[in-house]
Amino acid sequence: MQRIVVLAGGIGGARFLRGLQSAAPEADITVIGNTGDDIHLFGLKICPDLDTVMYTLGGGIHEEQGWGRAGETFAVKEELAAYGVEPQWFGLGDRDVATHLVRTQMLGAGYPLSAVTEALCARWRPGVRLLPMTDDRVETHVAVEEGGERKALHFQEYWIRLRAGPDAQAVVPVGADQAEPAPGVLEAIAEADVVLFPPSNPVVSIGTILAVPGIREAIAEAGVPVVGLSPIVGDAPVRGMADKVLAAIGVRSTAAAVARHYGSGLLDGWLVDTVDAGAVDEVEEAGIRCRAVPLMMSDPEATARMASDALALAEEVRA
Amino acid sequence: MQRIVVLAGGIGGARFLRGLQSAAPEADITVIGNTGDDIHLFGLKICPDLDTVMYTLGGGIHEEQGWGRAGETFAVKEELAAYGVEPQWFGLGDRDVATHLVRTQMLGAGYPLSAVTEALCARWRPGVRLLPMTDDRVETHVAVEEGGERKALHFQEYWIRLRAGPDAQAVVPVGADQAEPAPGVLEAIAEADVVLFPPSNPVVSIGTILAVPGIREAIAEAGVPVVGLSPIVGDAPVRGMADKVLAAIGVRSTAAAVARHYGSGLLDGWLVDTVDAGAVDEVEEAGIRCRAVPLMMSDPEATARMASDALALAEEVRA
Known part of the structure; x- marks a missing residue:
């Protein structure tokens, strides 16, 4: 049985994973x-990317939107706004609140996020083992200028x-340098047959995971094919x-x-x-094997083909 | 301006208060x-009686039910059940969750319950000053036999x-003996012109308030009429x-x-x-002035008349 490790952000990572499950059902x-x-927020611990993966693979996602729950309602959010509670820009759904309540209560009781995630997945059965990159607190901050002031x-x-x-002037995964990989992360990488980077954000999704000391090194030293899919299409x-x-x-x-x-x-x-076929040579010159294939996750079949192409490229690299 | 202090439980107390506001709009x-x-529950601090008063007087109550919010939905509760989280018997509404989130977050930030209640009332404008009996934790426990075991x-x-x-074998307001009246409670009693006990539960509602050391004494020593309405009608x-x-x-x-x-x-x-008119003599023999009047809060007018009757009896006592 092929063991595949995938570094995942939110929507793009989750959709790619569904394609991967379809392309490699036995993996x-x-x-x-x-x-x-x-x-x-509001005393709740919210993990958008973990939840997007869990809901997407568990059949609870709002399909068109790509995040949040299908059939979601927003009574809690409206009431919080009626109380004047800030911030009001976060799309907190009622169904989603239950997930955050379970998580927050378990964290408060002393369970690490990895154990909480496992418990939540016991309901959703995503068909993958979902691990947070770390049980420690990491928060990605973005420096911008707003009203002449840097924030x-x-x-x-x-x-x-x-x-x-606004332009991002810096992106800092605050706390990452002190974080440790969650239990199972380094082991999964060490035992993997292939490591995949879905077409997720290379800075705030995959880059943040790689910023946890030990993870980048473990991947580089795993001695197995590491294959990524470009999140940039046509610049x-x-x-x-x-x-x-x-x-x-x-x-x-x-x-x-991004490859470089x-x-x-x-x-x-x-x-x-395929629209970036002209980039293949540049990537290969940088010592990375490169193929041009359709990379739009426009439907499940197209996404599964992308996953197949990634696995095929991994075998090509291995050979 | 007449200053009235009311000890209130949940539904009965809240409905009586609405009648009192109608009967004494300037009070x-x-x-x-x-x-x-x-x-x-679920990491949330829930205050059913305070909320019932706040929602009822603030126009947010589910009128027929007497508790919870009008137009309430239950997505959070259904989702918690889908996660298998216990208990599932509590009727946690989505709108209500927002109140509990605000309260829980403020308590977590160090505000006492009295300050939190004031903040929540800033939205609801109940037209009364709503004080929790205490900022300390008190929990009413009921001893019962279930399956041959006392719990x-x-x-x-x-x-x-x-x-x-099951029969209640004992009712214990756990923590009450160590609790202190919340800020403003003793002052309000000392400055009151009249103190009213609505037709609320004499044990688990008014009895619990009176169990906080200092409150019973303050009422007894206030030197103003203390008038109650029987929650028992026709036995x-x-x-x-x-x-x-x-x-x-x-x-x-x-x-x-109950009067005795x-x-x-x-x-x-x-x-x-009026159906208990035969009890008037027994109550008066116990040294408590007693009148028989209709006590069914069947509509706002009937409830307002009850409040008027209570205030009239207070004046009779004072004279």
Whole structure:
């Protein structure tokens, strides 16, 4: 049985995982989830990326939206606003609140986030082993100028309240340098047959996971194919604000630049979209095997083909 | 301006207060609310009686039901059940959750319950000053036999899960003996022109408030008329399980027995229902002035008349 480790952010990572399950139904998949987007609001601990993966693979996701629950209602959010409680920009759904209540209560009782995530997954049965990258608190902050003043905002505030409007001047995974990989993370990497980077944000999703000391090294030293899929298609992110945060770290928003940012020390293979076929040579010159295939996750079949292509490239690298 | 202090439980107390506001629109009303029914569930601090008063007087109550919010939904509760989280017998509404989140977060930040209640009332504008009886934790426990075993249950579990089915063998306001009256409680009593006991449960509502050291004494020594309304009509409680908990403390479920339980050291006047007119003499023999008037809060007008009758009896006592 093939053991696959996937580093996942939110929507893109979750959808890719569904394609991977379809492409490799027998595989043993471990997902290392980004927790840098986690936020404490209204006394609740909210883990957007873990929940997006859990809901998507567990059949509870709002399909069109890509995040949050299907059939969601917003009574709690409306009432909090009626009390004048800030912030009001976060899309807190009622069904989602129950997840956060269970999580918050378990964390308060002393369980680490990895144990809480396992408990939540006992309901959702996502068909993968979902691990937070760390049980420690990491919060991605984005430095922006607002009204002539430089401010560090929580990533969620930058993304949701400001819709990633202002340029990001810096992106800092606060606490990452002191964090330890959650139990099982390094073991899963060490035992993997292949490691995949879905077309997730290379800075605030996969980059944050790699910022936890030990994880990047474990992947680089695992001695197995590491294959990624470009989140940039035709010089623009397929979704989200990868361009904004790539600019903050001085990386151009091109499929080739992202591959070179990961580097051949980490990445063995890289898939770019067919519209970026011209980038294949540049990536290969950087020592990373590269193929151009369709990379739009427009439907489950297309997504499964992307996962198959990634696994095929991994075998090519291995051979 | 007449200053009225009212000791209030939940539904009965809240409805009476609405009648009192109608009967004495110019009065300055302070409500001392029972917190013995408070419960911690799902990491939330829930104060059923305070909320029932706040929602009823603030226009947010579910009118037919008497507790909870109008237009309430139950997505959070359904989801918690889907996670298998216990208990599942508590009727946690989505709108209500927002109140509990605000309260829990403020308590966690160090505000006392009295300050939290004031903050919540800033939205609801109940038209009274609502004070919890204490900022300290008090929990009413009910001892019952279940399956041959004697157990102490939280009052909410006895009332909601068991629907007050088993006989109550004892009722204990755990923590009351160590509790202090909340800021403003003793001052309000000392400055009152009249103190009213609505037709609330004499054991688990008004009895719990009186169990906080200092409150009973302050009322007895205030030197102003103290008038109550019988929650027992025709030897049965108008609503709730007063008969069960009265039996636990050895008091018969009659209008006269409840008046004598409070005693002439505390109570100056007592209203019984017209069907209990035969009890007037027994109450007056116990040194408590008594009148028989209609005591069914069947509509706002009837409730306002009850409040008027209570205030009239207070003036009679004072004269």
